[in-house]
Structures are given as C-alpha cells and as structure tokens.
Amino acid sequence: MMSSTMTWILSGRYLTMKKTFFNPETETTGEYIEVWQYEIMSIKDVEDLLVRTHYWQDTDGELWLDFNDPNENFRNIFTAYRTRKGYLQPHQIKALRHQLGLSVREFARRLGLSYAKLSQIENNKRIQTLSQEISFRKAQQDYQQQGFLTDYPAPQDPGALLTQALAARTTENLKSRHQLYVTRELGQTNYFEIGKLSGGMA
DSSP states (O other): OEEEEEEEEEETTEEEEEEEEEETTTTEEEEEEEEEEEEEEEETTEEEEEEEEEEEEOTTSOEEOOTTOTTHHHHHHHHHHHHHHTOOOHHHHHHHHHHTTOOHHHHHHHHTOOHHHHHHHHTTSSOOOHHHHHHHHHHHHHHHHHSSOOOOOOOOOHHHHHHHHHHHOOOGGGSOOOOEEEEEETTEEEEEEOOOOOOOOO
C-alpha cells in the first residue's frame, strides 16, 4: 500500500519518483526510489532483447517489482518481443476480433485455438507462437479483403489419410506375377510355373 508521501528526485538523466510503500514481504514501510532501466534479456528465440523495465529501489539498493502491479515487467517483455518479431500486439488482436464480431470463444474455435490460450494472449499474459501469429494474420487478411472470417477446413490427421488411402486402393495390380516356363525333353513338351525363387550358384 502506498502512502500519500510523494516527491521527485533527479537520478542521472532520468527524473524519477520517490514514494513510501508498505512492503508485504519484509512487512515494513519505507521510502523507495523509482528506477527505469534497460536490460538485455533472452526470450524464446531472441537472445538479445532490449527491454525497458520498471523497479522500486529501497534504501539498501535492492530493486523490487512494482508493489501495485508486479506483472508490469512481464508485459513489457512480451510487448518488446512482439515488436522485435513483428507480431500483432494484444490490443490489435482484440480489436480484430471485435471487428469480426466474434466472441473470444468463437474466435478461438474458428482459428483452431483453445479459449484459454487466446484469452491469455489478448490479456498480454502469454506470447503467441509463430503458428498462432500466422492464424491471426490470416484472419486479419480475411477482414481486410472481405470483411469476414473464412472457414478453413481443419487439417486432416496424416495417419487417417494413410488409412483411407490403403482402404481405397485397388488390389488388381498387387497380385503375384507368374512366369510360365517350357522344357522339351525326348520329344515331350513340359509346361511349369516357378512359384518360389531361391538363391544359389549354378
């Protein structure tokens, strides 16, 4: 909980705030200096993501996440990652869904996503995967070109496709080929088929 005490101090080249907070972890009340800084982080496939982070520094120099918004830096990281990758931001995805006139559940179903994952992405609690971003971009393209979302058939399971192909194939050309041989001995002609071949030396 923050008290009404608030002053401004100049730290380096940044004007920062000084506030009095109750720290629930240490169960003490004290003054904290607001700190904004840039950090290099490794997130998913990006090893050098530059992120602007926000902390409160106590009198011992220890940095604390915002007591009133502890998830703030996670959202900053997700936003920086999407910007770096060129992905749609949560507010853009939510706006697209509203333009299409779809609920979260219906939009998720139409895109082949789970309701929970789409809800987390829209609320900036999760970063979309590349395949999910492609689905969002297809939906965006549909809206821009025709004003509604195309119904794409769900991809079929490869195993099911193979089973269907094997069941439908013709067996006429799979019959064993028989070769007829003829021998003539002592004026007599003999006909026979080779049913099995085996290796050996002549």
